[in-house]
Amino acid sequence: xxxxxxxxxxxxxxxxxxxxxxxxxxxxxxxxxxxxxxxxxxxxxxxxxxxxxxxxxxxxxxxxxxxxxxxxxxxxxxxxxxxxxxxxxxxxxxxxxxxxxxxxxxxxxxxxxxxxxxxxxxxxxxxxxxxxxxxxxxxxxxxxxxxxxxxxxxxxxxxxxxxxxxxxxxxxxxxxxxxxxxxxxxxxxxxxxxxxxxxxxxxxxxxxxxxxxxxxxxxxxxxxxxxxxxxxxxxxxxxxxxxxxxxxxxxxxxxxxxxxxxxxxxxxxxxxxxxxxxxxxxxxxxxxxxxxxxxxxxxxxxxxxxxxxxxxxxxxxxxxxxxxxxxxxxxxxxxxxxxxxxxxxxxxxxxxxxxxxxxxxxxxxxxxxxxxxxxxxxxxxxxxxxxxxxxx
Numbered sequence: 001x002x003x004x005x006x007x008x009x010x011x012x013x014x015x016x017x018x019x020x021x022x023x024x025x026x027x028x029x030x031x032x033x034x035x036x037x038x039x040x041x042x043x044x045x046x047x048x049x050x051x052x053x054x055x056x057x058x059x060x061x062x063x064x065x066x067x068x069x070x071x072x073x074x075x076x077x078x079x080x081x082x083x084x085x086x087x088x089x090x091x092x093x094x095x096x097x098x099x100x101x102x103x104x105x106x107x108x109x110x111x112x113x114x115x116x117x118x119x120x121x122x123x124x125x126x127x128x129x130x131x132x133x134x135x136x137x138x139x140x141x142x143x144x145x146x147x148x149x150x151x152x153x154x155x156x157x158x159x160x161x162x163x164x165x166x167x168x169x170x171x172x173x174x175x176x177x178x179x180x181x182x183x184x185x186x187x188x189x190x191x192x193x194x195x196x197x198x199x200x201x202x203x204x205x206x207x208x209x210x211x212x213x214x215x216x217x218x219x220x221x222x223x224x225x226x227x228x229x230x231x232x233x234x235x236x237x238x239x240x241x242x243x244x245x246x247x248x249x250x251x252x253x254x255x256x257x258x259x260x261x262x263x264x265x266x267x268x269x270x271x272x273x274x275x276x277x278x279x280x281x282x283x284x285x286x287x288x289x290x291x292x293x294x295x296x297x298x299x300x301x302x303x304x305x306x307x308x309x310x311x312x313x314x315x316x317x318x319x320x321x322x323x324x325x326x327x328x329x330x331x332x333x334x335x336x337x338x339x340x341x342x343x344x345x346x347x348x349x350x351x352x353x354x355x356x357x358x359x360x361x362x363x364x365x366x367x368x369x370x371x372x373x374x375x376x377x378x379x380x381x382x383x384x385x386x387x388x389x390x391x392x
Contacts, residue, residue: 005040007127010120010377011103011370013037017112018096018105022079024146025056030078034115034140038063041123043138048158050150058143058150062159065126066135070167070391072384073137074118075152075345077144080107081362088364101370108368110361114172115140117373121380129385133392136384137166144341152341156348167391168315169351170383171342174358175334180372181327181379185353186316187309187335188343189237192267192278193302196221196286198295202259211257215249217295218261222247224289225265225282230272236309237270237335268338275303305343309335310350318390319352322382326375354379 013033020030035045043063051057064071083093083106091097091104098104103113115138122136139159143151159166176182198218203211225242233239244265251258269278279301290297310316316333324330331354345351356376360366 008037008041008120008123010116010373011098013116013119014103014108014113014373015096015098017078017116018103018107019094020078021094022107022142023082024079025058025143025150027059027078027142030112031059031061031140031142034078034119035061035063037119038122038138041065041126048155050154052149055147055149058141058146060142060151060155061140062137062155062164063140064135064137064164065122068134069165071135071137071165072387073139073166073169073349074172075139075169075341075351076111076115076118076172077141077151077341078107078112078115079142079145080110080112081145084364090365098370102367103370103373104365104367106366108360108366109174109356109358110366111172111174111355113368113373114174114355114376117377118172118380120377121384124377124381125384129388132388134388137164141341148341153344156344160348166349168387169342169345169349170319170380171340171345171351171353172355173340173342173353174355174361175337175353176355176357178357178359180357180375181323181329181331183334184316184319184323184331185335185337185340185342186312186333187236188305188307188337188339189240189268189270189335190273190275190278190307191304191339192269192275193264193304194267194282195262195264195300195302197260197262197298197300199260199298200257200295203257205255205257208257212295213257214261214295215258217290217293217297218247218263220293221286221289221297222263224285228285230267230281231270233270234272237307240267240269240272242267269307271307271309273307275306279303305339308343308346310346310352313350314390315350315387316352318386319354319383322379322386323354325382326379
C-alpha cells in the first residue's frame with residue numbers, strides 16, 4: 001500500500017460497481033472498477049477470460065495480497081441478472097441511487113455490495129494489522145448468474161494449475177432471509193434437471209384409433225413424479241423437492257393429436273441422494289408408468305451439482321463469533337436456498353457463505369440498507385482479524 005493510498009469507501013465502491021450494467025455475460029467495466037481498488041491496496045490481479053464452444057467469453061478476476069499461507073479467499077460475482085420490465089422500476093436499475101438510507105439498483109443485494117465490503121475490509125485489515133502471516137485473495141467471476149461454465153470452476157482449475165492454493169473460503173452471497181446476521185450457509189442442496197419427452201403418433205382427433213396421443217402418457221408421468229415423496233430431509237437439510245418448470249406440446253391445431261409432448265423439471269435434493277442415485281429414482285418411477293401404459297419415454301439429464309455440507313469447525317465458529325459480536329446474537333447455520341458457486345469451491349477447501357439480506361435479489365427495485373452494507377464491511381474486517389489470529 002502506498003503512502004498516497006486513500007482508504008476504500010465501501011458505499012462509493014458499491015455505487016461504482018452497481019453503475020456498471022454487467023448483465024451476464026457482459027462485464028461492462030465492473031471488474032476494472034474492482035481491480036483498480038484492489039491494486040491501490042497492493043493486490044496482484046490476474047484477469048482471466050474463458051470461453052467454450054457455444055458459450056460467450058466471460059471475464060473473471062483473481063487477486064491476491066501476499067504470498068504466504070494460509071490463503072483466505074473471498075469468492076463472489078459482479079454479474080447480475082437482467083432488470084426485467086424496466087418500466088416497473090421506481091429508479092434507474094443501474095443508477096445506484098441512495099434514498100432514505102437505502103441503496104437501490106441491480107446488484108445491491110446480489111452481490112456487488114458484498115464484493116465492495118470485502119475489498120474495504122481487506123483495506124482496513126491490512127492497514128490495521130501492520131503485517132500478518134498469510135495471504136488474502138478474491139475470486140470474482142462474471143458468470144455466476146448465467147450458465148456457470150466459464151467462471152468460478154475454470155478459475156479454480158487455473159489456480160490449481162498455477163500453484164494458487166486456498167485454505168478457507170468465504171462466499172458473499174446474500175444469505176439472510178430478512179435481517180442482517182440471521183444466517184450463515186454451511187452447505188447447499190444439489191440440483192438435478194430432467195427434460196422428459198414422450199413421442200406418440202400424430203393423427204386426426206376424430207380418428208384416435210389411428211394415432212397415439214402422447215399427452216395423456218406425459219400427464220401420467222408428470223403426476224407420478226409430482227406425487228413422488230423423495231425423503232423427509234435430515235438434521236442438516238430440508239426435504240428434497242421436485243418442481244416442474246414447463247410442459248410443452250407446441251401444437252397450434254385443435255383437430256390434430258400431436259406427435260410429441262415434453263416437460264422439464266428440477267430437483268433440489270439433499271444428501272439422501274447423489275446425482276446418479278437420484279437419476280435412478282426418477283427412471284424407476286417413469287419406467288413403472290411407461291410400462292403400465294405401454295409407451296416409452298426419453299429423459300435428458302443435466303446433473304448440475306451434488307449436495308454438500310461444510311462440517312462445523314474452528315473456521316465456521318470464528319465466522320459465527322464475528323457476526324454475533326457485531327449483531328448481538330449468533331446466526332443460524334443453514335443449508336437452505338438455491339445453489340451457488342460454493343458447490344465448486346468445496347472441492348478445494350472448506351467454504352461458508354455470508355452476505356446481505358436477500359429479500360429483493362433478482363426482483364424489480366432490488367435494494368439494500370446502507371447500514372447493512374457498512375455492518376457487513378465491519379463483520380468481514382473482524383473475520384479477517386480472527387482468521388489470521390487463529391490460523392497464522
